[in-house]
Amino acid sequence: MPKYSVTWPTRPAGVYTEYVHAADPTDAARVAGDLDWPTSPGYTMAFDYEPEVWLLRHPYRLCSRHVQGPHFSDSEPGQPVFTPTPVTA
Template sequence: MPNYSVTFPTRPSGVYTKWVRAADPTDAVRVAAELDWPTGPGYTVAFDYEPEVWLNRHPYRLRSRHVQGPRFGGTASDAPAFTPVPATTHSGA
C-alpha cells in the first residue's frame, strides 16, 4: 500500500501530521483520523476541517505530490499563511 502524510489543523493554531499506509487519499484520511494524536496541552486536532494529504514517494523531496485538500505551507518564516477550510464531507470519524 502507498504511504501518505495527512496533516490536520490544530486548535488554537498550528498543524499536526501523521504518516499512514492506505489504499487511496480518502482511506488515508480515515486511517489518520482513527489514530491517537498526541497533541500538546491546550491543543486539539480539528477533525472537522479538511486535511492536507500528500502521496509520499522516495526520494520524498523529488517525487512526493499533493493529492487532496488545502496546502498549509511549511514552517519556514517565508511560508505562506494558511486558512483552514471546514470539511464539507466530514464522515464523522
C-alpha cells in the first residue's frame, strides 16, 4: 500500500502530521483519524477541519505530491499562513 502523510490543524494553534499506509487519500484520512494522536497538554486535534494529504514517494522532496485538502503554511515556502476550512457535511 502507498504511504501518505496526513496533517490536521490543532487547537488552539498549530498542525500535527501522521504517516500511514492506505489505499487512497480518503482512506489515508480515515486511517489517520482513527489513530490516538499524541497532542501536547492544552492542545486538541481539530478533526472537524479538512486534513492535508500527501502521497509520499522516494525521494520525498522530488516525487511526493499533494493529493487532497488545503496547503498548510509550511508546505509551500512563501505562502501565507493557512486558514483552516471547516469540513462541510
